[in-house]
Amino acid sequence: MTTTLSNTRRYATLRAEPLTRHIGAEISGIDITQPLDAAQVRDLQQALADHQVIFFRDQPFELDAQKAFGRHFGPLHIHPGAPSPEGHPEILRIHADANSKYIAGENWHSDVSCDAEPPLGSILHLHTVPPQGGDTLFASMYAAYDALSDRLQQYLDGLTATHDGDHVYRGRFKNYGAADTGKVYPRSSHPVVRTHPVTGRKALFVNPGFTTHIDGIPPKESAALLAFLYEHSTQPEFVVRFRWKAHSVAFWDNRCTQHLAVWDYRPAVRSGYRVTIQGDTPR
Numbered sequence: 001m002t003t004t005l006s007n008t009r010r011y012a013t014l015r016a017e018p019l020t021r022h023i024g025a026e027i028s029g030i031d032i033t034q035p036l037d038a039a040q041v042r043d044l045q046q047a048l049a050d051h052q053v054i055f056f057r058d059q060p061f062e063l064d065a066q067k068a069f070g071r072h073f074g075p076l077h078i079h080p081g082a083p084s085p086e087g088h089p090e091i092l093r094i095h096a097d098a099n100s101k102y103i104a105g106e107n108w109h110s111d112v113s114c115d116a117e118p119p120l121g122s123i124l125h126l127h128t129v130p131p132q133g134g135d136t137l138f139a140s141m142y143a144a145y146d147a148l149s150d151r152l153q154q155y156l157d158g159l160t161a162t163h164d165g166d167h168v169y170r171g172r173f174k175n176y177g178a179a180d181t182g183k184v185y186p187r188s189s190h191p192v193v194r195t196h197p198v199t200g201r202k203a204l205f206v207n208p209g210f211t212t213h214i215d216g217i218p219p220k221e222s223a224a225l226l227a228f229l230y231e232h233s234t235q236p237e238f239v240v241r242f243r244w245k246a247h248s249v250a251f252w253d254n255r256c257t258q259h260l261a262v263w264d265y266r267p268a269v270r271s272g273y274r275v276t277i278q279g280d281t282p283r
């Protein structure tokens, strides 16, 4: 069993203030709504690698600027089901108001982990926030893996789990004009423990949103093990809770975190846009 400490590295073009021992940093000293130079992009990549989720204040993105920011980190992902604003297929609208029946991300999940190549990361800008509530929680799946016993780590290493989009997305977007009769949503099998392609660290890669079962073991054993891993990985020590203000931005790494959006503000409005960066095959 090992423990991790948030990295307090200094960066040439920005400042990063770690928010917890394991995960999350607030970034200042950079305007991400404007074109960035190579040194700024390198520092942001490093800050994301160091902290897993980075937060920014006072960044009033237009959609084109948000997409341009996202493209510094890779090609943009197009959501398998959600409709997008006219002319912006790479944008996912995140919106809740008094009439909402559900919100995006109200269960712990890693974005679209049902994809064969799940997204590298996601960048969410909220332009409208409720007066209270509407926080987002992010859990470090590195810290969760590191805190397991050596014996459980060894057991999990090499197992795979199935991640299914159907139960998450089916019927969900019909109020927005996106009928999905006959549509096939992604379903993929991924390692339960993945190695981050940038940091080389191991992270648990299962989440209650998409993961349906661990492959090749009895269903009851899979359910019990997943229930333990979900509870273990979302314990408060491994979690940072972000309090939004209008024009805050959160940029998270889906390869080593999962997150949950708290819906405690109805009937208030919470609204913004997400761009999502394409990822690779988990290994």
Ligand code: SIN
Pocket (backbone or CB within 6 Å): 094, 104, 105, 111, 122, 124, 135, 136, 259, 260, 261, 274
């Ligand atoms: C999401 O899962 O992308 C939504 C997160 C949030 O609204 O805070």
